[in-house]
Amino acid sequence: MGKNVIEIKNLTKNYGKNRGVTHLTLTVEEGEIFGFLGPNGAGKSTTIRSMLGLARFQEGEVKLLGMDAKTQSVEILRQVGYMPSEAWFYPDMRVRDVIALAAKMRGMDCSAEAEMLCERLQVDQTKKIEELSLGNRKKVSIVCAMQHQPKLFVFDEPTSGLDPLMQAEFFKLILEYNAKGATCFLSSHVLSEIRKYCGRAAIIREGKLVKIDTVENLTKTSAKHVRMIKDGAEEDFIYRGKVNDLLRELAGHDISDIVIEEPELEDIFMHFYDGADEKEAKE
Amino acid sequence: MTPKDVTKAGHWDERQVETMVLYSHEMKQNLKGFLIWFLVIVGMCFGCILLYSSVEASLSDMGDIFSQMGAMSKAFGMDRLSVATMGGYFATEIAMLHALGGGMFAAILGSNLLSKEEFGHTIEFLAVLPASRGKILAQKYLSMITYCILFQVIGTLCYAGGFAIMDEKVSAEHLLIMGASQLLMMVEVGSICFCISAFSRKNRMGIGLGVAMIFFAMDVMCRVVPAIEDFKYVTPFYYCNATDIFTEEAFPTGSAAIAVFVILISLGLAGFQYHRKDLQ
Numbered sequence: 372m373g374k375n376v377i378e379i380k381n382l383t384k385n386y387g388k389n390r391g392v393t394h395l396t397l398t399v400e401e402g403e404i405f406g407f408l409g410p411n412g413a414g415k416s417t418t419i420r421s422m423l424g425l426a427r428f429q430e431g432e433v434k435l436l437g438m439d440a441k442t443q444s445v446e447i448l449r450q451v452g453y454m455p456s457e458a459w460f461y462p463d464m465r466v467r468d469v470i471a472l473a474a475k476m477r478g479m480d481c482s483a484e485a486e487m488l489c490e491r492l493q494v495d496q497t498k499k500i501e502e503l504s505l506g507n508r509k510k511v512s513i514v515c516a517m518q519h520q521p522k523l524f525v526f527d528e529p530t531s532g533l534d535p536l537m538q539a540e541f542f543k544l545i546l547e548y549n550a551k552g553a554t555c556f557l558s559s560h561v562l563s564e565i566r567k568y569c570g571r572a573a574i575i576r577e578g579k580l581v582k583i584d585t586v587e588n589l590t591k592t593s594a595k596h597v598r599m600i601k602d603g604a605e606e607d608f609i610y611r612g613k614v615n616d617l618l619r620e621l622a623g624h625d626i627s628d629i630v631i632e633e634p635e636l637e638d639i640f641m642h643f644y645d646g647a648d649e650k651e652a653k654e
Numbered sequence: 655m656t657p658k659d660v661t662k663a664g665h666w667d668e669r670q671v672e673t674m675v676l677y678s679h680e681m682k683q684n685l686k687g688f689l690i691w692f693l694v695i696v697g698m699c700f701g702c703i704l705l706y707s708s709v710e711a712s713l714s715d716m717g718d719i720f721s722q723m724g725a726m727s728k729a730f731g732m733d734r735l736s737v738a739t740m741g742g743y744f745a746t747e748i749a750m751l752h753a754l755g756g757g758m759f760a761a762i763l764g765s766n767l768l769s770k771e772e773f774g775h776t777i778e779f780l781a782v783l784p785a786s787r788g789k790i791l792a793q794k795y796l797s798m799i800t801y802c803i804l805f806q807v808i809g810t811l812c813y814a815g816g817f818a819i820m821d822e823k824v825s826a827e828h829l830l831i832m833g834a835s836q837l838l839m840m841v842e843v844g845s846i847c848f849c850i851s852a853f854s855r856k857n858r859m860g861i862g863l864g865v866a867m868i869f870f871a872m873d874v875m876c877r878v879v880p881a882i883e884d885f886k887y888v889t890p891f892y893y894c895n896a897t898d899i900f901t902e903e904a905f906p907t908g909s910a911a912i913a914v915f916v917i918l919i920s921l922g923l924a925g926f927q928y929h930r931k932d933l934q
Contacts, residue, residue: 459778
């Protein structure tokens with residue numbers, strides 16, 4: 372078992388009367404690519420900001436790379452590569468100046484790595500930020516987060532706005548850094564990304580951690596994905612009770628077709644999001 | 655892992671750490687605004703000095719009229735200095751314009767320094783750079799002070815150059831006192847607006863300009879309305895009034911001391927608020 376790179380114990384953060392996160396506990400080990408799933412407003416960004424010392428939390432303890440988020444946030448920020456969900460920069464600055472500013476603040480010469488990243492992500496460094504689309508601003512944000520080759524990456528919705536080719540290149544880079552020992556904390560809506568690249572994932576809903584496990588175990592559940600044509604009408608839902616009970620319930624109906632299978636991660640994700648107990652109709 | 659450890663690994667070179675990165679960044683960000691304000695205000699004032707010879711004759715005719723306009727003359731100091739002399743023309747007209755322009759520039763600069771990051775959505779980029787909030791605050795504030803100094807020093811030098819070109823003798827001592835006291839005024843107005851900026855997530859340029867204009871109006875009014883004479887302790891335009899300086903009135907040290915106190919309180923409040931602010 373590797374050492375913990377992220378340790379969050381009982382984190383509680385509220386914005387006045389508004390809920391942020393409540394009693395959240397999780398750990399991420401060195402070398403992991405860890406997924407953090409949750410709907411909008413679930414508390415993903417609040418958790419990340421608390422981790423980096425950007426939001427003052429009321430309760431709990433957060434350590435990144437062994438450093439306390441409350442008292443050592445500057446050193447944490449120096450050693451972490453963070454990409455926020457919103458990629459905003461100073462509109463009148465050129466891309467190369469933004470990248471250089473981020474490097475200078477770390478007191479590092481990251482020019483070689485930045486060049487490599489810009490080339491692979493096809494970032495035009497001569498352009499002004501105001502001339503860039505959202506996708507291109509996201510790419511600049513990726514370069515700023517990666518150029519200093521940190522030991523820990525924290526990404527908040529990194530691929531929104533990126534085209535599929537750039538998404539693939541982004542994850543290729545993640546895997547390369549991960550192979551060199553870097554840890555990655557990936558907050559995302561995109562389940563296919565989590566399933567493909569993450570070893571473990573946590574699901575957060577309404578500020579509370581509802582599940583944390585390996586992606587493999589998350590998909591191993593007693594829940595079943597049921598699709599059938601019952602009494603002439605098509606039905607599609609997740610069933611979490613006993614199969615015998617389901618069969619008994621269906622006995623009095625006209626079932627012309629039925630498929631009962633293991634649910635996809637998407638189904639589990641939706642289940643945790645909506646908090647349904649027994650069965651859940653899909654869209 | 656400390657910076658020193660990384661140096662050993664050949665990846666981090668502490669010699670390359672630029673401690674004033676944010677300061678120079680802020681200076682670059684505000685250069686255009688400074689140049690516009692400086693060229694407009696100081697350019698106009700400089701032009702007025704150069705135009706003096708062409709308006710001298712008409713000013714000498716109007717000097718007596720201006721000095722007998724009652725409250726208006728008192729408000730603008732024309733009862734004590736004649737606009738028919740270069741010194742009087744400069745102190746009652748040009749220096750007032752320079753002070754008002756400088757105060758407005760400091761107000762705009764201060765009111766945007768912190769809040770612009772939030773309404774421009776750049777706060778997340780700035781806040782995740784490895785710098786303490788105290789360092790961010792200090793370097794931003796220092797950039798404002800630098801522009802105030804540049805505004806006053808270069809402006810005063812331009813006016814001294816204008817007098818030399820016009821072959822007019824104006825007291826260098828008066829000019830220096832005026833420049834220094836107007837610098838204090840700019841720093842005070844800028845600091846108050848800087849504090850407002852720390853408490854806000856929106857563009858507060860309008861409020862900043864309002865602060866400068868109200869202070870200016872207070873100075874004019876407290877000179878003619880005895881009932882509100884105590885406003886002289888509130889408005890920073892009082893202690894930098896060029897007419898008072900050029901007529902060698904006793905320098906209002908009380909008002910200046912209050913100004914220093916206001917600057918320190920504003921800075922302290924801004925620091926307190928900025929440290930407890932969450933990124934949202």
